Amino acid sequence: MLILRxxxxxxxxxxxxxxxxxRGPAARSGKVATFEFxxxxxxxxxxDDAQIVTIKDYLT
Incomplete structure (x- = not known):
């Protein structure tokens, strides 16, 4: 899970x-990431290109 703020x-x-x-099972297992723009x-x-790169990096 990726949290964008x-x-x-x-x-x-x-x-x-x-x-x-x-909080939650995903967070406790290290499956939650966050990025603040x-x-x-x-x-x-x-x-914005910088925002798109953030998403692409997370997905790959």
């Missing part, structure tokens, strides 16, 4: 992401 999100707090990285609001549009 915009640095300036007012809906998904960093503390919530931290909790998501610790700088200078971005809540939902990254995933149209």
């Amino acid at each position: 915009g640095e300036h999100s007012d809906l998904l707090a960093r503390s919530t992401v931290d909790a998501m990285l610790r 700088p200078n971005c609001g809540h939902a990254p549009a995933l149209m």
Whole structure:
């Protein structure tokens, strides 16, 4: 599982992401990763080359 967060999100707090990285069977088995996009609001549009590379790297 990949958690994406915009640095300036007012809906998904960093503390919530931290909790998501610790809770549940996937997190406990190390199957949850996260990436925070700088200078971005809540939902990254995933149209920027740097954002696309992040997704491609995770999937490969």
